[in-house]
Structure formats: C-alpha cells, structure tokens
Amino acid sequence: MENRSFYNEVLTEHNMRPDFKHDLPDANLVLEGVNPSCGDDIYLKLKVEGDTIVDGAFVGDGCAISQASADIMLGMIVGLPKDEALHLADCFIRMIKGTASEEEIEELDEAGALRDISHMPARVKCAVLGWHTLEEIFKNPEKARPKAD
Amino acid sequence: MLDLRKDFPILRGTDVVYLDSAATAQRPACVMEAERAFNDERNANPLRGLYAWSMEATEAYERARQTVADFVHARQPEEIVFTRNTTEGLNLIAYTWACTNLRPGDEVLVTVMEHHSNLLPWQMACERTGATLRFLECDQRGVFPEEAMRAAVTERTKLVCMGHVSNVFGRVNPVEKMAELAHSVGALMVCDAAQSAPHIALDVQKLGVDFLVFSGHKLCGPMGIGALWARMELLEDMPPFLRGGEMIEYVTRDSATWAEVPHKFEAGTVNASGAVGLEAAIRYLQTAGLETIESHVNALTERALKGMQALPHVHVIGSENAVEHSGILTFTVDGVHPHDIAAIFDSDRICIRAGHHCAQPLMKHLGVGSTARASIYLYNNEQDVDRFLESLATLRSRMGYGE
Numbered sequence: 070m071e072n073r074s075f076y077n078e079v080l081t082e083h084n085m086r087p088d089f090k091h092d093l094p095d096a097n098l099v100l101e102g103v104n105p106s107c108g109d110d111i112y113l114k115l116k117v118e119g120d121t122i123v124d125g126a127f128v129g130d131g132c133a134i135s136q137a138s139a140d141i142m143l144g145m146i147v148g149l150p151k152d153e154a155l156h157l158a159d160c161f162i163r164m165i166k167g168t169a170s171e172e173e174i175e176e177l178d179e180a181g182a183l184r185d186i187s188h189m190p191a192r193v194k195c196a197v198l199g200w201h202t203l204e205e206i207f208k209n210p211e212k213a214r215p216k217a218d
Numbered sequence: 219m220l221d222l223r224k225d226f227p228i229l230r231g232t233d234v235v236y237l238d239s240a241a242t243a244q245r246p247a248c249v250m251e252a253e254r255a256f257n258d259e260r261n262a263n264p265l266r267g268l269y270a271w272s273m274e275a276t277e278a279y280e281r282a283r284q285t286v287a288d289f290v291h292a293r294q295p296e297e298i299v300f301t302r303n304t305t306e307g308l309n310l311i312a313y314t315w316a317c318t319n320l321r322p323g324d325e326v327l328v329t330v331m332e333h334h335s336n337l338l339p340w341q342m343a344c345e346r347t348g349a350t351l352r353f354l355e356c357d358q359r360g361v362f363p364e365e366a367m368r369a370a371v372t373e374r375t376k377l378v379c380m381g382h383v384s385n386v387f388g389r390v391n392p393v394e395k396m397a398e399l400a401h402s403v404g405a406l407m408v409c410d411a412a413q414s415a416p417h418i419a420l421d422v423q424k425l426g427v428d429f430l431v432f433s434g435h436k437l438c439g440p441m442g443i444g445a446l447w448a449r450m451e452l453l454e455d456m457p458p459f460l461r462g463g464e465m466i467e468y469v470t471r472d473s474a475t476w477a478e479v480p481h482k483f484e485a486g487t488v489n490a491s492g493a494v495g496l497e498a499a500i501r502y503l504q505t506a507g508l509e510t511i512e513s514h515v516n517a518l519t520e521r522a523l524k525g526m527q528a529l530p531h532v533h534v535i536g537s538e539n540a541v542e543h544s545g546i547l548t549f550t551v552d553g554v555h556p557h558d559i560a561a562i563f564d565s566d567r568i569c570i571r572a573g574h575h576c577a578q579p580l581m582k583h584l585g586v587g588s589t590a591r592a593s594i595y596l597y598n599n600e601q602d603v604d605r606f607l608e609s610l611a612t613l614r615s616r617m618g619y620g621e
Contacts, residue, residue: 074618075562081618085553107557108574108581108588130587132557133617195557 076133079182083137088144090136093126100213101129102202104194109135113202120151132195134186139199141180151207158200165196220506220514222246223597235568235602240385240546240593243416243438245499252498253440256491264490265464265481279490282497283480286445289500290430291421297453299446299483300493304412305335307431307446308379310483311408312339314456315429316377322348324376327405329354329362329391330583331384334576336410340379349376358584360387360536367392367399375405382414382425386575386591387536388546390418397426406452412436416595417515417544419508422447434492439499443492446483453479460485503596511596515545518594518603522547525607531614535589545594548575551610554617556590562616566609 074081096114103110109131116124125143130136142161146154160177163169167187174181186196206213223229225246229236236244260274267273280295287295301307316339320326326340330353344351354370356362371378378400382393397407406428411420415432422430429452433444448456458465458476465485467475476482503511520540526532531552537543551559556572563570571591574581581588592606 075558075565075616078618085618107555107572109555109557110587130555132555134558136555189561192557192561 076137077182077185079141079179080133080137083140084133087136087140089126089140089147090128091126092128093124096124096126096215098206098210098213099215100202100206102198102205104131104135104198106191106194107132107135109195109198111135111139111198111202113139113199113206115206117151122146122149122151122154127199131198132192134183134192134195135198138180138183138196141183142199142203145178145180146203155204155207158203161200162197162204165193219517219599220510220596221599222506223599225502226597229597233567235598235605237592237594237598237602237606238569238571239416239595239598240388240413240436240591241571242435242441243595244597245438245440245495246502248502249439249495249498253491253495256494261491263487265488275490278494279488282493285497285500287447289420289504290445290447291423292447293423294450296478296480297447297450299448299453299480300488301431301444301446302442302489303433303435303444304410304431307444308335308408308410309339310446310459311429311431311448312343314459314483315406315452316340316343316349317346318457320344320347320349320376323374324349325352325372325374326350327352327354327370327375327378327400329356329380331356331360331386331577331580332379332381333385333410333412334578335412336379336381336408337579340377350374353579354380355583360384360389362392362396364392364395367396371399371403371405373403375400375403377406377408379408379410381410381412383411383417383544383546384577384580385413385546386548386577386580386589388413388543388548388593389537390414390542390544393425393427397428401426413544413546416503417508417512428452434496434499437499438502440492440495443489443496445496450479453483456483458482458485462486464488506596514596515594515598516541518598518600519543519545519547521600522592522594522603522606525603526610529611532610535584535586546591547593548589548591550586550589551613553619554613556588558617559590559613562613563606563609566605568606568609570606 093114098115111127111129114126125147127139160173226244260271262272262275264276264279267276283298284295286298400407408429409427411432416437430447435441462485523540533550535548560572574588
C-alpha cells in the first residue's frame, strides 16, 4: 500500500484506534488538561492503589498528536509505580523540547515515535498535553479527586 | 477576474497559497512605498511642527485622517481617532464612554458571535459599573431572527455591540436594523467593522451607528494602525483614554485640561508612518474598487464552496450561498482535528487558520470544539482555490482513513 499518511503510522494508528480512550468509572484521580491554542481538551482518569497506577483512560477531544500521545502514554504507565510514570513524563517532555538523551528516548519506547514533534514548535503543547496532565495530577492530587455527583 | 497578485511582493515568485486574509491581509508594494517615503523624506514627530520635516509629517498624518474620514463617510476628519487596531478602539470606548456612563441596572447587549475583542471590554465595563451583560443569540447558520433582536433590546439597554461581519460566518449582520432598535430605547450602537472594512464600502451615516472601529492590517495596510470613528458630540463628552504627551492643553502640578478631539485620544507619539500606510491601502482598495473586489472574492468563494460541498466529509459553517460569506469559509472535516487540517495544508504550502477564531462562546453555541477557516481576498485566484480543494480532498486519506 502506498504510504500517503501525513503523520507516522504509530501516531495515526493511536489516533484512529485508541486503546485507552474511554470512561473509567472507578478512577480515583481525574484532571482536565486544556491546550487553548488548538482547543485540545482531555480528562485524564487514573485508578491509583497505594503508589501504583492500576488502571487509566482518557476522554475528550483534540488533534491527532494530542490524542495519540495520551493513548501511548497510558499504554506505558498503567501498571507502573507513580515515580516511574513521572520519570517517563519527564523524559518525554524533555524529548519534545529537544533536550533528552538517546538513552532516555529509547526508554520511552513507543512514545519515541513522537520525537519529530520537537521540530514542530506549534505542536509541542499538543504532544505534551497528556503527560503534563499526568504531572499535574500527582503534583496536586487533592485537586484531582473526582467530586461526588 | 482581478489579477492583482503582482502588486504584492510577498506573493511574487512563490507557490504559497495564502488563504488567511481574515486574520491579516498581505500588503501591496504601494503601502510599503508610502511608509518608506514617509520615513526617508519627512520623518519627524508630528503635531510639534516648528520645522519643515515636522510640518510635513503633521500634514501627512492629518491627510491620512481625512482619507479615513472619507472612507467611512464621517462628517469631519476630527471624528477619526487613530488607534493600534480594532481591539484598542473597542477598549477605548469601554474605558471611556462605557465606564463613565453605565450604571448598575443598565444593560449592555452583545451578540454571541462576537470576536473576543468585542466581548471582553464589555465584560470589564460591566464588572466595573455594575451593569449587566446580555447576549443576542444567532441560529446555527449565523442569522439573527428579527424577533430575537427586538426582544433583546429593553428600556434598560444602554449600549449594543455588534460585529458588521462575523470572522466565523462571514455573513453581513443587520447593523442598520440593530442601530435603529438601539436608538429606539435611547441606547448607543457600537459596530466592529474589522471584517467588513476590507470588503464593504462603509458609511457610518447609513449604518446609523454611534461608534465604528476597524484595523488597517486587514485591508492591506500596516499592522499597528487602526481607526475609531464616533460622532463628534460623543467624543467631546468622553474622558481621555490614555494620558500623557500630545493629548493636553494645559498642565499644572495636580491637574490638566485636554487637547481638542481627536488629539485628546491620541496620547504619546503617534504611528504616523502607519497612518500614511493605511491611507495608501485605502487608496489601493478604492482604485481597484470595493465592488470589483467583492465580485472577485464572491466568484472565488463560489468556486471553493461548490468544491467543498461536493466532498462528503467536509462541513461548511454558515450560509450555503457564497455571496453571504465575505470570502470566509469556516469548516470541519469528519475525523480530522482542525489543527491537523492546518498542519497538512501547511505541508502543501497553503496557509489557513485553525482553532476557535477568538470566538469561544460562539463555538460553544454552535456545538463545535474548534474549526478550520480559509479566507479569500483580492489577490487570490482560481489556482489558489483549486490547490486548496485538492489538498482538502486528500486530507482524510492522509490521516489514515481508507475512503
């Protein structure tokens, strides 16, 4: 098949067929992440037991880069202790800013497919939206407690 | 068809297709030349004319004011206040007229389709004075039903603010009718002409408004220069906006009296070369003829709209009739986020806008998150439209959708 895809296949696939884009009713940490420049708006939902992220999902909408990045992120962090997830977030954000080492990018595994975004300054905020929201959740978990209806 | 591309240095010898004129228009060589001539031949601080260059600078600046006054059919040039842009003009009205005259219980009526710059100043003025902000809603096609207009104006309404042409729909709004309704209850009418000034011959007398503002850069002029028109008696009564140099008559240690209108509203050294550039842009549009420009824009809009309507996953916002778009085509593509649409167009060297178009309440009202927008102006041609349509047709397959 002729490859006419604008973004690479990893990104396109995660955008079109996301694994983690659904509600998570038993999430105990939920935070909205907004990128006003292009209107990406997601809710990151995590179920954390002790220090471990046992489940996670996101809902909302946004551009392909924001959606694929959040989906890839969840595939990597579900099952991880909080600190390891935050370490990956730090590596990812630095990769997008162009300051991560090759070893760190290797650690990012599938998320490394987004490394070219570092050459698209207008899209940096899209790429880091999910990861930045993850950092915010753990920085201030009190603000991320779902309110009882 | 007009063939004006050659007049625009940025468009010469490039294959870039520029379809973002509703954000800012390109500038013809004559505008740059007018600014260059001012800077090279008579640059001095105007309004302090004690030597030849300064007198010439003053003369050039005031001649530009006369040209703008004629452009909008003002009664006298003093009714024109030069500003940086539309946003500054609207803030000037909000900080001076609105903050001085609004009282608790008064109502300010804005429409839901306003650009943020015709909304936030009124939010501020209402917050400061205790007045209430009310909204006039439009339907999904961007039309204001007449009953809704009548119902929205009450005896408490003191100010009505409406864009002449929406930067999302491109449709010409019923400003004349609205001004009539506003005046019937003693309210004043503000018209944001940022999107209409490049397309429609403005006549403040016919529109019947009390304030009208526009930017130079959207009608092929320089950035950083715009104009506010208001009726003389309003300008006379309004307090100054910014205070400082060039706007005083007499100053003591603890008081001051103000210079005559319009200088009362033009504090500090003015953007004289910008005003001269704006004058050149207005003359350029007048030479081409605003009606000729509009029929050129409408013909291209028709071609684009037809092509878009033929694509199953493309949805154009607003009228199905090309002449009701003022060259503005806001659209969505199923399954492709506007930011990705813009990125793919950019890779094809086509410039379009994506996002909320500084009209978030409208986007919410229409139930869309964000949209893409192509806008057509006098230098565009059929090849531009065809390149746009070609890219648009391949968007979904390039995002991985099998068609």
